[in-house]
Amino acid sequence: MxxxxxxxxxxxxxxxxxxxxxxxxxxxxxxxxxxxxxxxxxxxxxxxxxxxxxxxxxxxxxxxxxxxxxxxxxxxxxxxxxxxxxxxxxxxxxxxxxxxxxxxxxxxxxxxxxxxxxxxxxxxxxxxxxxxxxxxxxxxxxxxxxxxxxxxxxxxxxxxxxxxxxxxxxxxxxxxxxxxxxxxxxxxxxxxxxxxxxxxxxxxxxxxxxxxxxxxxxxxxCRRGEHFIITLGKEPNLEKLKAALPEATLNWDKEKCELFCQKSGETAISLDELTRKVLGELIKMSATILGLKMGESLEKRYLELT
Amino acid sequence: MFKDILRVVKFEFSLHLSSTRIWLNSILFIAIGLIGTFVYSIIAREVKTTAMQVGAQAGGVLGSFGVATSLDESYKSSVFFVVKHISDCEVLIDSAAACTDATITLSACDKSVCQLYNELLPVPPLMLGALWFFIMLLPFLGAILSFDMISSELQHRTASFPLLRISRRTWYIGKLSAHTILIWSLTLLMLFVIIATGWWLLPAFDVASAVKFGLKTMLLIMPFTLTYMAVIALASGLSKSHFTALFTCFALLTGLWLINLLGNAEIDNAFGTICHALSYLTPGHYEKWLWHPGISGLLQCMGIYSLFALAFTALGVLLIEKKNI
CATH class of the missing domain: 3.40.50.300 (P-loop containing nucleotide triphosphate hydrolases)
Structure with a gap:
């Protein structure tokens, strides 16, 4: 069959x-x-x-x-x-x-x-x-x-x-x-x-x-296996966060209050593990976490593709 | 396939019975039967009464008797004239008397004319009128009732539902069958009204002959109705709008009628020759067969109209199967 x-x-x-x-x-x-x-x-x-x-x-x-x-x-x-x-x-x-x-x-x-x-x-x-x-x-x-x-x-x-x-x-x-x-x-x-x-x-x-x-x-x-986006209440201390997470590439979008995270080139860590680590660090820093998106929204991808 | 056709027919009936259109059409058919018979009875009574009065004034009881006899003779002559006129072959005899005259040798054609004459003579004239009326108007009554049998389903996309479950052919034949049975039932209802009203209004109405001829009429009308309903379904399937379907139905019916008319007219040119040849492909060309005498005549007529019905249905199925719906 x-x-x-x-x-x-x-x-x-x-x-x-x-x-x-x-x-x-x-x-x-x-x-x-x-x-x-x-x-x-x-x-x-x-x-x-x-x-x-x-x-x-x-x-x-x-x-x-x-x-x-x-x-x-x-x-x-x-x-x-x-x-x-x-x-x-x-x-x-x-x-x-x-x-x-x-x-x-x-x-x-x-x-x-x-x-x-x-x-x-x-x-x-x-x-x-x-x-x-x-x-x-x-x-x-x-x-x-x-x-x-x-x-x-x-x-x-x-x-x-x-x-x-x-x-x-x-x-x-x-x-x-x-x-x-x-x-x-x-x-x-x-x-x-x-x-x-x-x-x-x-x-x-x-x-x-x-x-x-x-x-x-x-x-x-939606590239769910490639990156994730965390929506925060305010901008975190990005330098401190980058220092704590060398296996992650982090970018802050001021307008949307979103933290874009993906794995660094050579690291063997899985995306799920990285997500847990980033969230853990943010909690340690008492950041206000408003949301988590794995990959991009279908809407964004749709608008890119049409 | 046959079971599915029956399911479509059953569902179509339930739809029709719960719609106002079918009731309005039933009223129309009954009204036509009632009014037609009523008008006929008045005319027949008035003609007879006036003639009898004239006869009585001229010659008393003997005069009345003479008029009655002459009316009978004139009716016999009329029936013979009609029978001779609708015959397909060359009739040699020129009066009904020849049919009973032992000294005259009848040709095969004459024999068939006499057979039909003898068959039709006892039939109440009202019933002959009814058969003529059905032949003339049934296609158009069918068109009024069923012009949108396919187009409406295509326009509203209601056909989308059954067509995922059965083939287009099955669905089409089911719908055509349902509408044909419906029209046939309405015709039966009209015929019943005609016989009942004739019995009530006409003193010399022979019910037994009327019923016998009525049964033959219904048998003849069955493939005849199927043929024209197949034409109507074909026209209905060509379009997705009510108006276009109605127009196409009437255009197709009128076209067939015109081809037959022109084919029978004696036009001595190429156009006339083409029309004559094409007329053999129109159901109207074989309407005379509806009057053929005996069981063999009945079977011949049913056969040719069944063939037409089959051909038009096949064409309709072919078109609906190719259509984007």
Missing amino acids: SEEAIVFNKLCKNYGSINAISDITFAIPRGAVCGLLGPNGAGKTTTFRILCGYLKPSGGSVTIFGHKPGSESLLHGRVLALPQDAILPPSTTIRAFLAYLGSLQGLTGEKLTAEVKRVLNLVGLTEAAGQSGKSMSHGMARRVALASSLLGSPEVVLLDEPTGGLDPRNAQAVRQIISALAGKCTVVIASHNLAEIQEICSHVAIIDHGKLTAFGTVSDL
């Missing part, structure tokens, strides 16, 4: 003379939660829709478990998605709608009923199960769509802006649901919410002007 769930190989999509995406090549491992990032019009939604099988690529290919999305029945029910702008049928109850979708996945009888109950409970809509699509708010409709993407046992879940339009409490609940999927199935999330992607994703792909500008684990992309 291949370790890669989704493989993009020189994927291109043109709309007339406009190249929406071109030459996208990367592979998402099984069980990964991968964020798909990019500015508006970068090609995220096009990539997402090709993955769902709604759009046909103009060139190259994308395969999920070795099969082309949209054309092969082997993927039906194994790849589910939360489309960004799909409208629910207006005149049917969400329970009936989810039961219909579940039945198309081969679920029947009590198993189907239990599954519909489970996903409705998961998105906090148990009590709204009898409501019809037209009587739902945008947020509720998004949660129904999310519930539909969790029906059965999908192996790949594609989520386009999963927390878009949700209030903070529901957004947090959705993030928890996604985090719980990690390792069990492969998840792809197209989003603009960088903090959210950093929180829940193991991998990130950044697309800009239709091209892949970066792909890797969140740790690698």
Whole structure:
């Protein structure tokens, strides 16, 4: 069994003379939660829709478990998605709608009923199960769509802006649901919410002007293994600190009140050990520690890369 | 695949039954049946009453009897004229009397005309009118009800949900089947209204003949409806907006109708020849087959319309499978 769930190989999509995406090549491992990032019009939604099988690529290919999305029945029910702008049928109850979708996945009888109950409970809509699509708010409709993407046992879940339009409490609940999927199935999330992607994703792909500008684990992309930043209440005695920590290279950012730390060239000490040492010295100096960031924020890296 | 088609059909029905549109359409179909039959009964009664009065004034009871007989004869002549007119072959006999005249040798074509004449004569004229009405208007009623069967799902991206679970082909056929059964059911409802109203309003209405012919009509209408619903689904799948879908539906139906009309008109130029050749590819060209007599006629007609339905459905499936949605 291949370790890669989704493989993009020189994927291109043109709309007339406009190249929406071109030459996208990367592979998402099984069980990964991968964020798909990019500015508006970068090609995220096009990539997402090709993955769902709604759009046909103009060139190259994308395969999920070795099969082309949209054309092969082997993927039906194994790849589910939360489309960004799909409208629910207006005149049917969400329970009936989810039961219909579940039945198309081969679920029947009590198993189907239990599954519909489970996903409705998961998105906090148990009590709204009898409501019809037209009587739902945008947020509720998004949660129904999310519930539909969790029906059965999908192996790949594609989520386009999963927390878009949700209030903070529901957004947090959705993030928890996604985090719980990690390792069990492969998840792809197209989003603009960088903090959210950093929180829940193991991998990130950044697309800009239709091209892949970066792909890797969140740790690698944010250089988490290279340096850390400590936010302090006021400037420490930097000379004293440098003298106590010869294995560290330290720089003070006056404007942000941040202490940038990384290993000196030849030292064999690990970054975790160095972090403990620096924090220990700062505590000894009675410095006010306001925060610790391993590597850079995804936002900073994103702005550098796009 | 078949099970999934049934699931789509079932879900489509539940959607339709909970929408106001289907109820408005049911009312429309019932109203057309009621009003049509009512108007027909008034005209039939008035014509007969006036003729009988004229007859009575001219010749008393004998005069009335004479008028009644002449009305019967004139109806027989009308039926024979229509049957002769819709025949595909060369008819040699010129009156219905030839059908019963043992001294005349009938050709195969004449025999088929006489068979149809004998089949249609006992059928209440109202029922013949109903079949003619279905042939003429069913495609357009279908278009009004179902022009957005595919386009609406594409426009609102509601199709995104089922299409992750089943193939586009299954989904398309499921939707087409559901809409066809719906239109067919509404036609059945209209036919029921026509028979019931005819029985109530027309004194000489033969219910047994009407029901027998009604059953044949419903069998004939089944592939006929499927054919036109396949055309409507094809047009609906070409677009993602309601207005364009409606326009495309009517344009396609009118186009098919025009090709058939021009193909049957005797135009002596290259355009006429092309239209004539193309008319064989339009379902309208085979409408006369709906009037073919006997079981073999019924089967022939069902066969040709089933082929058309299959061809239009295949084309629709091909287009939807290639489409970016």
